[in-house]
Amino acid sequence: MEYNFKEIESNWQKYWATNKTFAAKDGGDKPKYYVLDMFPYPSGAGLHVGHPLGYIASDIVARYKRHKGFNVLHPMGYDSFGLPAEQYAIQTGQHPKITTEQNIARYREQLDKIGFSFDWDREVRTSNPEYYKWTQWIFIQIFNSWYNKNSNKAENISTLIAEFEANGNTKVNAVCDEDVQSFTAAQWNAFSEKEHSDILMAYRMAYLGVAYVNWCPQLGTVLANDEIKDGVSERGGYPVERKLMKQWSMRITAYAQRLLDGLDTLDWTESLKEAQRNWIGKSEGTSLRFKVIRHPELVSGSQEMLNQVQHDIEVFTTRPDTVFGVSFITLAPEHELVDLLTTPDNKAAVEAYVTQAKNRSERERQADINKITGVFTGSYVEHPFTGKQVPIWVGDYVLAGYGTGAVMAVPAHDSRDYSFAKHFGLPILEVVAGGDLEKESYDAKEGKLINSDFLNGLDVKDAMKKAIAEIEKQGLGKGKVNFRLRDAVFGRQRYWGEPIPVYYKNDIPYALNENELPLVLPEVDKYLPTEDGEPPLARAAASWKHEGKYDYEHSTMPGWAGSSWYFLRYMDAANGNEFASKKLSDYWQQVDLYIGGSEHATGHLLYVRFWTKFLKDLGYIAIDEPAKKLINQGMIQGLSAFVHRIHHSVNYSLPDGGRKVMPLPSVHVSKKHYDEFKLNGDYKTCSFYKEYQNIISHRIEELKIEEKTEQFNDENFSISKYNVDVNIVDNDVLDITKYVASKQFNDYKHFIYENEKYVCTREVEKMSKSKYNVVTPDDIAEKFGSDTLRLYEMFLGPLEQSKPWNTNGITGVHGFLKKLWKLFYGTGTFAISNDEPTKGELKTLHKTIKKITEDIERFSFNTSISNFMICVNELTDAKCNKRAILEPLLICLSPYAPHIAEELWKQLGHTESISTAAFPDFNEAFLIDDNVNYPVSFNGKVKFTLELAATLTTQEVEAIVRANEQTAKYLDGKEPKKVIVVHKKIVNMVV
RNA sequence: GCCCCGGUGGUGGAAUUGGUAGACACGCAGGACUUAAAAUCCUGUGUCUUCGCGGACGUACGGGUUCAAGUCCCGUCUGGGGUACCA
Known part of the structure; x- marks a missing residue:
């Protein structure tokens, strides 16, 4: 009987499905093992051959672990909310639910054919209300939480309210907005409900706040930093601009340090952990206040202005050691003091600059990253140690969102400050010896301090310590840690996502009660924003209101919401009362092996770690990292195939004196000929010329007869390449029959072969339909x-x-x-x-x-x-x-x-x-050899091998080798300087 | 610019702890079977040199450590990925 894979495979796939062969048991004596693939988004194009790579690997591990006696959880499901289905809905009017279902059906069919051992009873879909009910429930838990720095945990907001009622907020050590005012218990108790809500909002882990966001007008939504690549949206490639908006956000920054520390406990690839470390971007330094010098013209202003000018400018620096090298201060254009510090002479210039800088889109900003722009405010600060006047500038190389939005510029030891100083002719003060400041700044953190008063002669490291100590002693600032990580914007102005379970009553946002979940995504007439720019949910029927009267939140959750906890849902996928029972999450713990692409490094993989830590803090689960081991499978690129077609025309004279250009029949040349032509450039000297001439000569003869001419000249010859479907190419050889039969290439039937075959050239490109290089499983x-x-x-x-x-x-x-x-x-x-x-x-x-x-x-x-x-x-x-x-x-x-x-x-x-x-079981006894094949080398070069009994000692081996006649040949009568015998491995003689 | 990961035959790749570089597979060449093709099987296949035995060279390049280096160290080149005015 032949190996009939078709019959065998479909039979067993049916058998596994019918018998639920791979259903995981929720408990038992066997040790558990959880293998998970990263959540797929069911796209309309279906699977190509690259998608299953990771699934196959994880399936091998899952099946192997079952043989090894583990109780294996190996589930699959779909991250089924998302932009592509919605974009398609906008174009066609078809409900994204329908497209999504069709795509899932296609995915499932393809997955089933590959024979994966998934436990399909646990399938989840993020767009399913039974699933997103719990995504909404988790949102509410986050909304009802604050981060207590003392316990270093998220806690229920009630503990914070109790503290406010007892002591106000003066003793609270929380992660919160920068600008919270302090209040006493008495004040708190006297505040209105609206004031309570506003104050708590500054502490909630999920909060509504005003912030600069990445607004994408074409997609009609805001995007998170990780959804933007090269200044344009990752999906669709549309421009993104900065916009000040009221937005739901998540205080992921509260977890920055724990997200960083947790990486050391994980068995993930170093490059992925590095990517997260860079994204979190911890930097240690100090804050430092510079006193603004009252400018006479500003002092004569209003009382209010006068008060504000007394404000200090606080900067954050990682190089407190270079404080004596400060030659100016730069504020971000958005910095709140810019207006107040600008003197009347400079007002026009500063205002123009600030307006222009604020309106620049992300892309423009990136495009002219090397263009140095800035403007002087006219004001000065006093240097805290030297007392000298230091000018205050505004420059857009300083980011409003990082640190304090102001920097102390040390052009001698910071390349950005250096460029700025060179451009505007500001002084460059050297304080660390070792660089050549004529050419460039000296940024290295090594060398001896000079021109720096009490820091002189110290190494950079010691100078930093001393400078911080001095700054703290004089009360000018204190040692501080900053993170590059930003709070995660959580609202999307889109339709196809989880509704945020919040309603507004008297302008105060309230979370829904748990028993009101799920808040089901309402139907809308169109999937577009309303005329006045409200998100699509504002189109829902007038009855879609809380208790029939209060507006629901109109933005939806981002793509990463549903995928931030799905690994927990698989543990207890059918549970209608909880997102997952504690009993089952205690049993399954965390993912033992997680396989997926590295493109999720700073998005999904950071958010899922964040939610996991949060749920652990509140005691809902026992683990604080989602996946112990993670492997990034590589990408599978397409290997495009090309045919090469000659374009040739002749230009000839007609008997009546006219001229005519006539194309010759198009001919395909095989790879060898194309390469040859590319190399020498003149087709007439190429080896295929004779054959080519045979093909075209008929046509030229015809032309001679038709047009009665013999004068051909001005020949135009070129060879171009065309993508050909890779599925009709086998080992680079084109299937000519199929090729000729394909519509697209019908007209060009002449071929010049090599070894009777037509060989294509190949190139690695991204797998895509337009390149005819997609191969499906x-x-x-x-x-x-x-x-x-x-x-x-x-x-x-x-x-x-x-x-x-x-x-x-x-x-x-x-x-x-x-x-x-x-x-x-x-x-x-x-x-x-x-x-x-x-x-x-x-x-x-x-x-x-x-x-x-x-x-x-x-x-x-x-x-x-x-x-x-x-x-x-x-x-x-x-x-x-x-x-x-x-x-x-x-x-x-x-x-x-x-x-x-x-x-x-x-x-x-x-x-x-x-x-x-x-x-x-593996039995070592069967592998033991009686003999060992010893390679004998001289000066490290193997010359021959000797088969010797494995029981011989190294001394015995040496004696045998020395006595061997071949050895004598290589020693040439000399005594070896040294003989190394590694038991059962190798013999080496040094001559 | 910075960070991370790579560079081995014609090709994909192997060599797990420093111990016979090129396993396995493709491709190619030759052969068997066949009317023929497909399928299958056998032999050879890093490069140079030699009729052959053999010899020399060889893991991007240049150095170093070692009895011994694809593997460890230093420097250079180069490909890929991530990230970027983050003070």
Whole structure:
């Protein structure tokens, strides 16, 4: 019987689904293991061959762990809210729910074909009200929380209110807005409800606040920093501008330090942890206040202005050691003191500058990042140590949102300050020796301090300590830590997302009660903003109001809301009373292995860690990191194929004196000819010229007859390349029949071959429809079967590495499966022997068990495929069809190629799925060799090998090698200086 | 600019702890079977040199440590990814 993969695979897929073979048990004696793939967004294009790469790897681990006696949780679901479905809805008017369902159905069909061992009973969809009910519930918990710096935890807001009622806010140590006023208990108790709400808002972990946001007009929504790439939106590539807006945000910054510290406990790749560290961006330094010098013209102003001018300018610096090098202060254009400090002479210039700077979009700002702009305010501060006057400038290289929005500029030791100073001719004061300030600033944190009063002679490190001590002693500021991480904007002005469970009564936002959840996404007539710019939810029917009268919040949650806790829902997917019961989340704990793309480094993977820590703080779960181990699978790029077509026309004279240009028949040339032409440029000297001439000469002869002319000149010759569908290219060779049959290329039927084949050129590009280089898993499964697809995707190379999809080697793995099949069906019918295996056969088997186990444990799937091949090659050579060998081998193979393994397992007489079989134990005894093949080298270069008994001691080995006749040849009569014998490894003689 | 990860035959890649570089697979060449093709099987295949035995070279480049380096150290080049006025 032939290896009929189609029948085998569809049979077993049905069997697994019917018997719920891979349903996880919520408890039991077995240890648990949780393998998770990153949540897919079901896009309209379906899966291409790159998507399943990680799923195959995680499936191998899941199946392997089952064999190893673990209770495995391996679920799958869909992150089904999102922009593409909504954009499509706007264009077509079709409800995003419908598109989403269609896309999910297509995904499911494709996933099922690959034979994954998912527990589909636990499937979740973020757009499902039973799911987003709990996303909303978590939002409410976050809304009802504040961050207590004393306990270093999020706590219920009631503990904060109790504190306010007892002591006001003077003793509270909380993460909150910068500008909270202090109040006493008496004041608090006298405040109105609105005032209470406003004050609490400054402390809530989910809060409504005014902030600069990234506004994307084309998408009609705000975006988070991680949703913007190169100044344009990640989805769609539209421009983004800065806009001051009232927005729901999450106080993720409260967790900055814990998010940073937690990384050290995680088994994630270093590059991913680095990316998060950079994104969190911790920097240690000090705050420092500069006293503003009263400018006579400003002093004569109003009393109010006078009071405000007495404000100090506070800066944040990581280089307090360079304080004597300060030669000016720069404020961000948005800095609140800019107006007040600007003298009348400078008013016009400053106002113009500030307006222009504020209106610049993110993209413009990035485009002329090297353009230095700024303006002088006319005011000065006093240097805290020297008492000298230091001018105050405004410059947009200073960011309003970071630190205090003001910097002390030390041009000698900061490259940005340096450029600014050079451009505007400001002084550059050297305070750390070692640089050449004519050329550039000296930013390195090493060297001795000079020109710095009490810091002179100190190293940078010591100077920093001393400077901070002095600043603190004089009350000018204090040591401080700053993070680059910003609070996460949580509202989106879009339709297709979770409604934020909040309503407004008398302009005060209230969270819904838990028993009012879910707040179901209402129907709307159009998926666009309203005429006055309100989000689409404002289009909902007039009855969509809380208690029939109060407006609900009109913005929806961002894409990352639903994916920030989905790993918990899988633990208890059907629970209608809780997001997940404590009992089950205690049982499943955290994800043991998480596989997904590195593009989520600073988005999803940061948010999910944030929510996990939050839920832990409130005692809902026991763990504070979502995933212990994480692997980033590499991207699979497309490998485009090109054909090369000659464009050739001749320009000739007609007998009547006129001229005419006539194109010649278009001819395809194979890769070799194209390369040759590219190299020498003159087609007439190329090797294909003769053949080409044969093709076109007919046409030229015809022209001669038609037009009665012989004068051809001004030839125009070029070769261009065209994308050709990669699915009709096999090992770079074009299937001419299919190519000619394809509509697009119908007209060009002339080919110049090489070795009777048409060879395409190839290039690595992104996989996309327009480049004709998309390969779907369906195509491969159809042609070779899913087991081949699974093996081949793994065989391609290390999981983490990015690589182009190239089917050149796929026949190799397919051949391997056929060869395996032949071990059982060597004679044409199923034949298996119950004989005792030989020593050699046992060695082959146990070598394989050992390698496969090691390979899976270190996620090196490509090498395990090679090891299987070696094993089957050896067993084929030994003509081995013994049950004692083949049965354990099938179990080893079943995580990789489950369908064929199940089928042969059944043929062997088993009635239960192979997935229930225990992984074979490896026995060292079968691997011990009697002999060792010692390579003998001279000066490190191997010259010959000697097969010696393994029991020999190093001394004995040395004696034998010395006595060997070949050794004498290489020693040439000399005594070796030294002989190194590494037991069972190598012999090296130094001559 | 800064940070991270790479660079090994014609190709994908292997070499897990410093111990025979190139496993396995593709491709290519030759052969067997076949009327023929497909499929299958066998042999060879890093480069240079030699009729052959053999010899020399060889893991981006230049140095170093070591009996021994793809592997460790220093410097350079180069590809990919992340990030960017974050004070």
